[in-house]
Amino acid sequence: MPKQITEMLKGTLEGIVLAILAGRAAYGYEITTWLREQGFSDIAEGTIYALLVRIEQRGLVDVEKVPSEKGPPRKVYSLNAAGREYLDEFWNNWGFLSERLEQLRKEGQ
Amino acid sequence: MPKQITEMLKGTLEGIVLAILAGRAAYGYEITTWLREQGFSDIAEGTIYALLVRIEQRGLVDVEKVPSEKGPPRKVYSLNAAGREYLDEFWNNWGFLSERLEQLRKEGQ
DNA sequence: TCGCGGTATTCAGCGTTACTATGTACTAGT
DNA sequence: ACTAGTACATAGTAACGCTGAATACCGCGA
Numbered sequence: 014m015p016k017q018i019t020e021m022l023k024g025t026l027e028g029i030v031l032a033i034l035a036g037r038a039a040y041g042y043e044i045t046t047w048l049r050e051q052g053f054s055d056i057a058e059g060t061i062y063a064l065l066v067r068i069e070q071r072g073l074v075d076v077e078k079v080p081s082e083k084g085p086p087r088k089v090y091s092l093n094a095a096g097r098e099y100l101d102e103f104w105n106n107w108g109f110l111s112e113r114l115e116q117l118r119k120e121g122q
Numbered sequence: 123m124p125k126q127i128t129e130m131l132k133g134t135l136e137g138i139v140l141a142i143l144a145g146r147a148a149y150g151y152e153i154t155t156w157l158r159e160q161g162f163s164d165i166a167e168g169t170i171y172a173l174l175v176r177i178e179q180r181g182l183v184d185v186e187k188v189p190s191e192k193g194p195p196r197k198v199y200s201l202n203a204a205g206r207e208y209l210d211e212f213w214n215n216w217g218f219l220s221e222r223l224e225q226l227r228k229e230g231q
Numbered sequence: 232t233c234g235c236g237g238t239a240t241t242c243a244g245c246g247t248t249a250c251t252a253t254g255t256a257c258t259a260g261t
Numbered sequence: 262a263c264t265a266g267t268a269c270a271t272a273g274t275a276a277c278g279c280t281g282a283a284t285a286c287c288g289c290g291a
Contacts, residue, residue, distance in 0.1 A: 017133060017215045020276065023248050024129025025219065032226040042268050051222060060249050062269060067248090084257050084267035104227060106126045110134065111220060113160060117141040118213060129247065132277050151239050169278050171240060176277090193238035193286050 026056075028103040030064055031092060034074060035100055038091035041065055065090060073099050135165075137212040139173055140201060143183060144209055147200035150174055174199060182208050 033044060045061045065088070068074050073096035077089045092100065142153060154170045174197070177183050182205035186198045201209065 015211065015215060016276090017137075017212060018219070019249060020133025020136075021215060021219055023132040023277075024126060025223070026249075027129075028126075029223065029226065032223075032230055035230055040268080045268095052218065053222075055250090057250055057252095058269085059251075059253095059271075063249080063271080066270085081268070082258080085255090085269065086257090087268070103126060104230075106130060107223060109161065110127070110130055111223075113162075114134070114138065114141075114216060114220075117138060121141060121144055121213075125247090128278060132248075135278075149239080164279090166279050166281095167239090168241080168280075168282095172242085172278080175241085190238070191287080194240065194284085195286095196239070 025107070026060070027064060027068065028100070028107060030061070031068065031073065031096060031100045031103065034090055034092040035097065038077075038089050040079075040087040040089045042087070068096070071095075071099075131165075134216070135169070136173060136177065137209070137216060139170070140177065140182065140205060140209045140212065143199055143201040144206065147186075147198050149188075149196040149198045151196070177205070180204075180208075 029048075030044060033039060033047070039047075041058070041062050044065075045056060045058050048056050048061070065074075069076055069090070073093065074090045075093050077091075079087045079089050081087050138157075139153060142148060142156070148156075150167070150171050153174075154165060154167050157165050157170070174183075178185055178199070182202065183199045184202050186200070188196045188198050190196050
């Protein structure tokens, strides 16, 4: 994974995870696996767990502990009202950023 | 400026500045002013100058000192070959990220 | 003449975030 | 008993943008 992506992910990774949780409840290991399948090849597990702890402490998600047949209990996260609001803001901000960048890219050639 | 944007800018701001310099040579104060006009209302001057120092040290830009009628001499930056190459990578990475996010946004409603 | 505002750059210290590396724990298969 | 896969956690590090302040040069009005 290029170092550029690492820096670009700051701030966006959080939005990505919230967007995933907006679609369905999920747990850390699941999210990591899914992201890797999507091409985020080298996202570290630790990164996702730390991120989940952060958004939980900010009250953006609800957590439920669910026993697993294959290992230690899963912590299943789901987006709550505050989380949805925060995600809206994220989309606004990302839309803004995205527009400016598309503009620049067009001018570039 | 929301705190979300601050984090999202990490990594991308560098690409934005390089993209600007790909169009034309420019100096710090000028870039800051232009960004503010584009809606990046609260980008700190110090941020841009620090960024310019970084990309200079990585050899992505050439620098020329030009006297100004209105203050201390300007440091005019222009993108060199290495910078153009790096900017290409940036567009690739941003394209990748942008696609995944658009995907997620679509699924979101 | 003095100060003010606009131009222009620099720097130390801080907070946030993602990565590295490692450790823990539970289950199933060999 | 050992290994591999599942699942979570955390201490330490690097990178980046922000805050706040300082420095410097110019022209204009009081």
